[in-house]
Amino acid sequence: MPIRATKRGGARTPLHGEWDVLICGASFAGLTVARELARTDARVLMIDRYEIGERQTSACAAPTTWLEQLGLMDAVQQTFDELVVHVPDHTYRWPLPFAFSTFDYRRICALLREQSEGSAQFETATIKGAPSRTGFTVHTDRGDLSAPLIVDALGWRRILGAGANVQPPNARLSRGLEVHPHASGSDLELWIDPKYVRRGYSWSFPADGELRVGVGSFDPHDHVKEPTLQLASDVGVPAERWQGNWIPHQLRPAVEDGIFFVGDSAGHCLPTTAEGIRPAFYFGIALGRELVDVVEGRQTREQALTRYGAFSHDHLWQYRWLLRVQNWVGRITPTRLLSPVIGAISAPRLVRWSFGHYRDICAPEFVLQGPPAPARRGAIAA
Numbered sequence: 001m002p003i004r005a006t007k008r009g010g011a012r013t014p015l016h017g018e019w020d021v022l023i024c025g026a027s028f029a030g031l032t033v034a035r036e037l038a039r040t041d042a043r044v045l046m047i048d049r050y051e052i053g054e055r056q057t058s059a060c061a062a063p064t065t066w067l068e069q070l071g072l073m074d075a076v077q078q079t080f081d082e083l084v085v086h087v088p089d090h091t092y093r094w095p096l097p098f099a100f101s102t103f104d105y106r107r108i109c110a111l112l113r114e115q116s117e118g119s120a121q122f123e124t125a126t127i128k129g130a131p132s133r134t135g136f137t138v139h140t141d142r143g144d145l146s147a148p149l150i151v152d153a154l155g156w157r158r159i160l161g162a163g164a165n166v167q168p169p170n171a172r173l174s175r176g177l178e179v180h181p182h183a184s185g186s187d188l189e190l191w192i193d194p195k196y197v198r199r200g201y202s203w204s205f206p207a208d209g210e211l212r213v214g215v216g217s218f219d220p221h222d223h224v225k226e227p228t229l230q231l232a233s234d235v236g237v238p239a240e241r242w243q244g245n246w247i248p249h250q251l252r253p254a255v256e257d258g259i260f261f262v263g264d265s266a267g268h269c270l271p272t273t274a275e276g277i278r279p280a281f282y283f284g285i286a287l288g289r290e291l292v293d294v295v296e297g298r299q300t301r302e303q304a305l306t307r308y309g310a311f312s313h314d315h316l317w318q319y320r321w322l323l324r325v326q327n328w329v330g331r332i333t334p335t336r337l338l339s340p341v342i343g344a345i346s347a348p349r350l351v352r353w354s355f356g357h358y359r360d361i362c363a364p365e366f367v368l369q370g371p372p373a374p375a376r377r378g379a380i381a382a
Contacts, residue, residue: 025153029263036288178214
């Protein structure tokens with residue numbers, strides 16, 4: 001388990017004051033926002049209760065092109081050009097129209113941090129419980145922090161939200177659990193098999209001497225520890241080095257009560273696949289650009305809230321399509337129909353088409369070219 005890194009003893013000094021931008025949360029989304037602000041003279045403070053890169057919460061894979069565009073290739077561990085999909089009585093190999101790479105979490109966070117170091121200050125601090133903030137002042141265990149521009153990149157808990165948050169298992173969340181044994185593999189693998197989980201999927205992601213083997217359920221009431229133990233046994237690896245997390249699977253408002261939300265706090269994790277890293281980059285860049293325009297005087301905070309909120313909301317129809325696919329998983333009965341259904345969608349042309357639309361939800365060209373053209377309404381994104 002991760003060790004809490006909040007400063008202690010003589011190093012535990014009071015932390016209070018005012019900044020131009022306060023970013024709460026220092027994983028993919030928060031670090032990407034700070035990266036965009038690095039080209040300004042804004043006084044930026046980023047806080048997290050853990051040190052940067054300390055607490056990995058996912059299998060850590062993303063489309064390789066995104067990592068290239070962001071200058072993060074030094075963190076890549078393995079790259080895959082196809083996806084192996086297992087159903088109870090068959091295995092399919094899907095050639096992918098774009099590559100995925102697994103990467104080292106600590107290294108990629110360090111690389112992102114380097115892109116904002118010198119412009120954004122970082123401190124470990126824990127945001128207090130209710131009230132977590134008063135207006136534009138955030139209450140932490142080290143003091144009160146104020147800024148006219150506040151970002152919640154704290155994850156699914158949405159700590160800086162205006163109301164009480166629904167907690168699991170009643171929230172719109174999936175749950176995932178995985179082990180990280182020292183082992184090797186050559187395939188990016190998924191299992192759609194009720195043997196492990198009725199509504200969800202299981203995976204094995206190789207990462208240069210480590211296998212990330214886990215189970216995710218779209219129903220937060222379902223337990224995933226025993227299925228993970230079973231999958232690890234079937235794959236032939238020890239169940240060790242555990243990690244797990246709750247995963248949002250429904251888009252939430254990206255602005256609320258004057259606060260900007262990004263990443264899991266805005267529900268930006270993609271339904272069906274539970275891919276959250278690429279959307280964290282994508283929406284983090286979009287938000288960072290809006291904040292740059294505020295601190296450089298080209299728009300007001302209110303205009304940024306409106307524009308960023310609309311940008312996130314414009315993706316709602318794509319998220320709804322993916323949620324429909326997610327709701328379909330686990331509802332094919334009897335189980336013997338799984339193979340024919342998966343086989344029917346395994347034609348190379350259909351795989352290219354569906355993954356192409358899926359890629360375009362958060363296209364990597366956005367890093368260099370700005371917002372993509374409006375997506376074509378009615379196109380299926382998965």
